[in-house]
Amino acid sequence: MKRELTNTPRLNKIKRQKRNATFFKSLIFLIVFIIIFIGLVFLSRIWHIRITNVSVDGNKVVEAEQIINITKQNLTGNYWFLFPKNNIFIYPKNQITKDLAQNFKRLNNIELILTDRNTLNVVVTEREGKYLWCDKNCYFMDESGYIFDEAPYFSGNVYFKFFGKFKQNNFNKLIFFKEALEKMGLPSTTLYVTDNEDVKIFLSTANKLTTAPEIIFKMDSDFNTIIENLQTALTTEPLQTDFKNKYASLSYIDLRFGNKVFYKFR
Secondary structure, eight states: OHHHHHTOHHHHHHHHHHHHHHHHHHHHHHHHHHHHHHHHHHHHTOGGGBOOEEEEESOSSSOHHHHHHHHHHHTSSEETTTEETTBTTTOOHHHHHHHHHHHOTTEEEEEEEESSSSEEEEEEEEOOOOEEEESSSEEEEOTTOOEEEEOOOOSSSSSEEEESOOOGGGHHHHHHHHHHHHHTTOOEEEEEEOTTOEEEEEEOOSSOOSSOOEEEEETTSOHHHHHHHHHHHHTSTTHHHHHHHSGGGEEEEEEEETTEEEEEEO
């Protein structure tokens, strides 16, 4: 009986009408979607909302033209062959920032600002070279130890130099030790990390000896402890007097052996 009711002409007609209604609704929705999509494509191509100019602010070393060229490369072409990449609403902001950072390690911060409907202003800050890390060539390092650009040749001790390999998380410890030496009246010029992680800091010297006095310690030392040991040794005889009178002939001060401080004069 139920089977007969489901196959009655009236019920079949109602089902057919529902299917047709669903089909026409879907068709109308599709047509509206296509119209809106085409409209958006045309709207995205209006010149009033497209980036046609790129300007740069904040650069000192990196050439503005290089920044502009990379930015414009990212603004060229279309998404899916339809939407222009230089549209102010959909331009590839993250990709521009990423490409600039990869191409110019000197750039520390990059900000993209639309100054008007047609101009994109690239505002940058540059890393400041505070130290040098040297191997075959020397490279600038910023205050955090980040290596970012090859350095020209400098005569004398314009920059404090690092030689050898060390982990990034040890950089602040090494700078802490360097600055502690300066507070004790022991300015230094160079730091060298050996393969077995001995650290040698070469002190400034007014004489013209081929080798400067050096302070030696282990990378895994407790830096506060070895600083205290050094300070105590420098205020204790006989090193106090020898250091004052014979500094020019000082060869090394060795802090690698616990609370013992070894030193040698030439």
